[in-house]
Amino acid sequence: MKSKRLVIGFVAFVLMLMLTACANNSNEKNLDENKNMDHKSMNMDHMNHSSSGEIPKGLKGKNDPTYKVGSQAIIKADHMQGMNDAKATIVGAYDTTAYAVSYTPTTGGEKVNNHRWVIQEEIKNAASDILKPGTEVILEADHMEGMKGATGKIDSAEQTTVYMIDYTPVNGGDKVKNHKWVTESELSTK
16 A cells, blocks of 8 residues: 555656646747747837938839839738738839848847848948849948948848838837838738
8 A cells, every 4th residue: 555655656746747847848938939029029129110201312213113102002021010911101112122131230239130121222332233142231221220330241132113101000009101111022902
């Protein structure tokens, strides 16, 4: 009888250890997920959602763009929370090369990876040739805190029409005015 209680006690002890280990792994995973979400929202918090609407020197308007100035489209991009599926009003349409870039902010902090989009005219001494992935550049854009003057690398390039837009985030919040940039492929009529 005594040995039976000892075996039951031992099995109960082992089960408690296993459950505790599983709970700790789950908590660590949740902490890691929360940390990643905090980093993502931190990057978005420093984004200049609205801008003056000033366009970079040398940027030319697009003749006969798919989405005309004043028309509306649906955003199919998630550069920021509340952007995807929001209704956009087109403020400007420009023919250029759009780049996804990775850079470390001049204000310090963690590296920003694959920021979409910086355009040809927002890169110091970019000339007119399309820059290849891996090219080191100096950013002149100020979409996010610490972006202007930062050294970055080109992740990808896309010759396209970029749009400046106004929109209200689908998750609430203030209207975003003169947001730079979304590409033509990130807009839809439905």
